[in-house]
Amino acid sequence: MKYKQHLFFVSLFILLFLRNSHAQDSLFAHRIIDTLTSKTFLGRGYTHDGNNKAARYIANMFFENKLESYQGGYYQPFAFDLNSFSGLMQFSIDGKMLDAGKDYIISGESKGLKGKYRLVKIESIASKNSLGDWSYHSVSKKDLLVIDDSTLVGGGVKSLLKIIEEKKCFGAAGYIELNSVKLTMDVSETASPFFHLIVLKKSFPVTKSEAVINIQNKIIHVMTQNIIGYVKGKRMPDSFIVLTAHYDHLGEMGNSVYFPGANDNASGTSMLLTLCRYYAQKQNQPDYTIVFIAFSGEEAGLIGSQFFAQYPLINLNKIKFLINMDIVGTGEEGIKVVNATEFPNQFSLLQNLNDENHLLKSVQSRGKAANSDHYPFYLKGVPDFFIYTLGGISAYHDVYDRAETLPLTKFNDLEILLKKFIDGLQ
Numbered sequence: 001m002k003y004k005q006h007l008f009f010v011s012l013f014i015l016l017f018l019r020n021s022h023a024q025d026s027l028f029a030h031r032i033i034d035t036l037t038s039k040t041f042l043g044r045g046y047t048h049d050g051n052n053k054a055a056r057y058i059a060n061m062f063f064e065n066k067l068e069s070y071q072g073g074y075y076q077p078f079a080f081d082l083n084s085f086s087g088l089m090q091f092s093i094d095g096k097m098l099d100a101g102k103d104y105i106i107s108g109e110s111k112g113l114k115g116k117y118r119l120v121k122i123e124s125i126a127s128k129n130s131l132g133d134w135s136y137h138s139v140s141k142k143d144l145l146v147i148d149d150s151t152l153v154g155g156g157v158k159s160l161l162k163i164i165e166e167k168k169c170f171g172a173a174g175y176i177e178l179n180s181v182k183l184t185m186d187v188s189e190t191a192s193p194f195f196h197l198i199v200l201k202k203s204f205p206v207t208k209s210e211a212v213i214n215i216q217n218k219i220i221h222v223m224t225q226n227i228i229g230y231v232k233g234k235r236m237p238d239s240f241i242v243l244t245a246h247y248d249h250l251g252e253m254g255n256s257v258y259f260p261g262a263n264d265n266a267s268g269t270s271m272l273l274t275l276c277r278y279y280a281q282k283q284n285q286p287d288y289t290i291v292f293i294a295f296s297g298e299e300a301g302l303i304g305s306q307f308f309a310q311y312p313l314i315n316l317n318k319i320k321f322l323i324n325m326d327i328v329g330t331g332e333e334g335i336k337v338v339n340a341t342e343f344p345n346q347f348s349l350l351q352n353l354n355d356e357n358h359l360l361k362s363v364q365s366r367g368k369a370a371n372s373d374h375y376p377f378y379l380k381g382v383p384d385f386f387i388y389t390l391g392g393i394s395a396y397h398d399v400y401d402r403a404e405t406l407p408l409t410k411f412n413d414l415e416i417l418l419k420k421f422i423d424g425l426q
Contacts, residue, residue: 145164185397360413
């Protein structure tokens with residue numbers, strides 16, 4: 001009886017210790033996300049040093065955990081051009097001023113525009129791929145076309161936008177796209193010759209005739225960097241497990257709005273740093289070398305990961321497996337695993353570990369997709385997964401993706417699963 005009681009209390013102590021340990025990890029992750037989404041970093045974009053501030057913060061975390069580095073430092077610098085909007089952002093319709101970020105966003109490839117413009121609405125082209133019955137025969141550079149997505153069925157809005165761009169806006173200065181769902185921001189390396197604004201339909205006045213606009217864009221040359229550190233393996237240091245997450249986000253829109261990017265991808269960066277802190281401890285030293293990479297330039301088109309895959313600091317052929325973490329701040333419905341169908345043995349291991357340990361509601365399979373930083377490595381023949389969480393909040397590429405509303409519901413369980421998966425690969 002005493003022996004059984006002893007075992008019970010030992011088991012209880014271990015359970016409480018593990019829960020406390022992971023509770024500490026959750027607090028650590030929240031602190032990382034709070035910091036990365038703060039106004040200081042301005043959405044980790046490329047104006048007012050937001051991206052570089054985030055890079056320095058992450059590099060300092062690598063340094064604090066005594067990660068080793070390649071080429072004498074944690075940075076792998078690279079450059080690209082970006083269409084930016086860090087100046088004025090003013091838009092009103094018939095005297096009503098709309099709020100940037102909440103009522104409207106600028107398309108990432110749009111040019112800037114300043115002045116008064118007549119609004120011209122396009123109608124009666126719901127299912128057509130041409131503008132043969134277009135009602136307005138005369139537009140000028142002082143006009144803006146207005147496209148209402150609710151009048152276009154069967155994906156017609158995409159076809160229409162393509163036609164309008166091919167026809168050079170029929171001579172108009174650009175177009176306003178009314179969206180009945182949500183505002184989703186993007187970024188672009190180049191600027192279009194046309195102005196393109198997306199307005200939430202419920203924010204658009206019922207009666208409208210004239211818009212006053214003062215929105216500035218500027219092509220800037222961005223100097224940025226990937227951040228790379230590693231923990232040397234104790235048994236097979238020349239083979240690698242690579243953990244990645246992008247730390248950049250959309251940055252600013254105008255001089256008063258920024259996109260915090262809590263789920264996308266301060267959450268993945270915080271998971272990267274949480275695992276970094278764990279494996280950096282001597283008692284957790286892995287058999288294989290674990291390389292930690294925080295990518296920049298993902299939002300502009302996987303630029304940082306493409307650069308690393310083209311100019312790798314390690315032998316890509318020696319990578320045993322790569323795990324990319326992007327949008328991991330929820331998890332009520334489990335996780336989705338991109339490339340699960342490409343690497344079925346590793347996916348089976350992940351599923352079995354989850355079932356054995358009763359961690360996540362589901363571990364769902366998805367095929368290959370060029371939708372995050374794993375993809376340039378996949379094209380190079382590196383076995384990899386891109387993992388993202390399911391359920392919970394739906395904020396994405398908008399001003400509502402904030403730290404205070406990100407639940408991190410299954411963050412700890414995903415962390416446990418990733419550790420067990422990494423152990424299973426060794």
